[in-house]
Amino acid sequence: MRKALAVITFVLMAASVYAAFVYAPTEPKMGHIQRIFYIHMGTVWVATAAFILVFVSSIMYLWKGTRKWDILAYCSAEIGVLFLTITILTGSIWAKPVWGTWWTWDPQLTTTFILWILYIVYLVLRSSAGSDAKKAKFAAVFGIIAFIDLPLVYASVRVMRGISPVVFGPGGGGIAPQMMHALLINLAACSLLFVLLLKERMDLERMGDELMALKTREG
């Protein structure tokens, strides 16, 4: 089961690289740099899904109190931060030639940046919170508060800058069908990679638990 998943993920990743670099046509205005958008969209999609998962499993953990929800929240947050880091990096690489700057404080970028910081803080909190059940509860509470904060952050950045139209995505509305295919393959590949990483990471966490239990039992 795991092997099959790993193989499929690998094949899809390879296909997505092919689709992004060879199959998809070159964007007329931006040129080759636009190809980075496929991985950019893929990772941001996974990060979003991961953080929603953190929110949901945090609520479930506070409600049910079972360790599996806590493991899910923790591992999901870790992978979410990893993917969002890739999103921000690829976005910057794209923005430098196209917008002429690595970074600008527009509502979308600012919100993403704060999102990234919030979940890094989540991980800091986890590593600092001491004993296990307490750590899990604190992290769950922060995971919920952080998620609630996001729409407010987005609204506040718009208030700060004056409301600006949202222009995002390659070429706006109409994109070539091959581009759409490449994008979909990338989304699928990133999603599978996320599932695979999450599964492995959660198993690792469970093994850690087992080891701890064994250690305390044996003294």
Next chain:
Amino acid sequence: MKKVWAIIRKDIITELRTKELLTSMLTFSLLVTVIFSFAFGFSTGLVRLAIPAMLWITFTFAGVLGLSRSFALEKEGNAVLGLLLTPTDRSLIYFGKMISNAVFVFIVGLIIVPMFVLFFNLDFLGTLLPLIPVMFLGSLGFVSVGTLFSAMAVNTRLREVLLPILLFPIIIPLIVSAVKLSGLVLEGKPLSDGASALQLLVAFDIIFIAACAVVFEYVIEES
């Protein structure tokens, strides 16, 4: 209601006896203000633009100083155990602590504003009166999350150091709208010009007071 009031009364009496919270917060904000004036080299033109931001930076830092003591005090002699043993809903403890924190932070805010008026030569009544509601809403939102995180931070390894790290990213919407509104006030415009910022501020207060009151029971515990 009576139980909430009992906690508020306890905190206020403690503060009146020791005076350590208000003294440290006020001294700190005075120092920050002085440092800001030095940093800007007394060039009034430059300072005027930065006043709203400086005001709220001073307020936030001073507020964190006060909040971090809030539950550290309860931990001393394990007083928090007494709170937990009272037969009452945990969210009432939250409201008690939150309101007493709000009172302290609001008082500090009310003293910082005239201090800024004095140091940076602003219009006294024209600035002070419209800033009071902004300061009030700002304090409320600030302590709503701050009280929750303060209870969390004292129980972690990093202790008080963790509080600003947890708090600052969350209160960004609050600070943004408060700075925006204060800027309008300093330009002599009515608050209604910043309706969207005001809405955001009120929304922040309501959402986080409700959310924090619900989750508070999971973070408070005896050490």
